[in-house]
Amino acid sequence: MAKRRRAYFMDASYVVKKGRTYVALLLKGKKVVKLYYRYDPYFLVDGPVERKEEFLDIQAQKKNGRIASPIHVEEAEKYVGLEKKKLIKLYCREPSDVPAIKSQIPFPCFESSIPFVRRFIFDMQLSPFHVITYEREGREIKKIISVKEPKEAPQMETLSFDIETYNPMGAPREKKDPVIMISYRGRNKGVLTYKESSREFVESLENEKAVIERFSEIIAEENPDVIYGYNSANFDLPYLDARAKKLNARLMPGRFKGGMRSLRKGMINGYEIGGRVHFDLYPVMRFFGFIGLIKAQKFTLDAIAEEVLGKRKLDVKKEDIYQLWDQGGVDQLADYSIVDAELTYDLGENFLPLEMEMSSTAKIPLFQVTLSTSGQLVENLLMYHAAERKELIPRRPVGEAIYERLNAPIQGAFVKLPEPGIYENIAVLDFRGLYPSIIVSYNIDPGTLLEDGGENAYVSPTGAKFTKEKQGLVPVVLDYLVDMRSKIKSRLKTMDRSSAAYVKMNARSHALKILSNSFYGYLGYARSRYYSRPCAESVTAWGRKHIMDTIQKAEKAGFQVLYADTDSVFLIYEEKNQVRDFMNGINDSLPGKMELELEGFYTRGVFVSKKGGEARGAKKKYAMIEDDGRIKIRGFELVRRDWSDIAKDTQLKVLEAILKEGSKQKAVRIVRETIKELEKGTVPLEKLAIITQLKKDPTRYEIKSPELSAAKKMLKRGIPVERGTIISYVVGRKGASISEKAVPLELAEDYDVEYYVNNQVLPAVMKILKELGYDEYSMKVGGKQKSLDSFF
DNA sequence: GCCGGCTGCTTACCA
DNA sequence: ACTGGTAAGCAGCCGGCC
């Protein structure tokens, strides 16, 4: 007798039993259970439908030597663009038969490289963390009745962990060097080790094997749904696995006797823990750094914890760990270790809501989402909805096609050249979600693109036509995301900011934003299934058209248009209401979802000229002050890390003097004082450090540069420098070229006054002072021994 | 031999 | 590892000028 049940859908995998394929669903109701659903893998063939039965005769040899044949064949109908197409649907006994059988077919095959579990999620239209209602008999689900969004998110049990290893030779060697500590933080926290410690949170066990086995027990006791680590997919878990094998220790971090396995998803390594979600924060932090959600130059636990939580790791050098262990520093090491586990836990709790929303929005189980790139998120969501709309999923490009795409970049946005100067009363208007709104409003999609002719269509500035007859896949999905987000945003305003519901909804809003902002990039991404040059070109072309139209109309309405970049216009206004009226007028003329918004009013702003003689304005560099005194600075040296603090601080003070006080005398005084201080030689070296990251291995550069020269000096002293190392250097007095003079901050003893005056402070401030009428001086400043001092 | 101007390589920023 | 547009540093080269 079938029982009807409800539970949260957490994750899925699959098993083959007695030659039949079952999807294994991880469900969370009162308890967490694993249940099975009979489902056959399949793929589609664009071949002779009337002779479909013949495909059953295919015999394909698999890598393991076995012979695989299709088990069933039927006809399928799918949309391709606006047309319907008949295809052959070939069912296989198990997932690994698919590639083998496909390779025997002399016709184009589709949807054969979609991982089986994803396929199942598409076909059943499941969403992670939604509630499914199902009928079960024993361990088997007979029927999925419904999939619904829950009122409340499932309560996730979480645990973080971190290991310390004995490392006398630098990097620990799995075969020889033991795990000396495991720290964890969940409902309880503690450190497992096999030496005595006075710390009350330390549990001292007999040996390494006992530590590993006790860790397994703790996981079983805490029974977490999610296990956090930091780079645990590349270090902690493989290391523990290797040590457990060597010591014959039972390491059972999974549920239902599930083991662990490593996997690669593109460039990202994952380590799967059966029955639980292994959440490695490191790749997730990289992803959030990439999309600009967090601002970080390094992705070490220490740097990220500082940036996100405002907390640091304890100060123990990795190289010293084995010495602490050997020389009675167990307490100190335990303190260090537990802080790592706590920071990892805090980071995990911080980002879990967002990742869960990413998971249910993109329809990718949580573990997979933590390993996904933007392209994969968008692609998966599009495939999910393509399945829903019965559209054929395009194949992924291979080989030459990718290079062709890479070699044909698409023209991007328009940036208006600003007239340098200092201005008052600036209004900034911008298009809300410009590219997404263009895609939706003009129905831009590879499937709605009309080859030729076509009456009822949007015609892009490039000449491409998009039908108005049927809404395309990309616009439909994007429209849904954008719409959902605006509803959530208005709901958020009425909610209690400290409530759990607010945290969840806020995370969802974020997830929706991340996804919708990736769609345009995905259309122009070389490895995209839905790549379309005409689509991507049309998006930017319409973007340029709208921004230029707006500029033109603003000028016609009597505004001076100062500047514009991609989706924003900067106007000089007299009456705020005139700006609002203008904006409303534009909005009346805009199609569909497009909307111009008021970003803000600024009382004063500085636009500078580019370096070099002529007075051409610099793009992407400006500073403005709002009514309430807040300053907005873009592109200036002072927002860049590869300029010294002395130059950046001076530039900021000069800008503040001008924007806040309108005092050019004060600005000049600041510069003079700074130069005097530099000449006195009293400026601390830290304020002179220039920070640059080496993006390549130091041996792989073709050129000389100050940062590279400083890096070489570090290497000489035995300080490790590798790709990604951030170099802080000071330009000293010894040497002919700037590169020769560059010395790593920690080794610096003096500084080159002339360099800091002429190459740091003056370039940073003269661009601004020039707009105050001091431009004739800047011409002479290039000469020898001249400092600003001599001119005032 | 000195310089200005240019290019190439590089980093970091804006949208 | 989603897109393109932009400033600006330093090194190194070329050509013009004295």
Place this chain on the structure above:
DNA sequence: ACAATTAAGTGTTCAGAA
């Protein structure tokens, strides 16, 4: 208990863990 070891491809890396 058994048997197999799990459907993606590019190029063959990045940077993090000790």
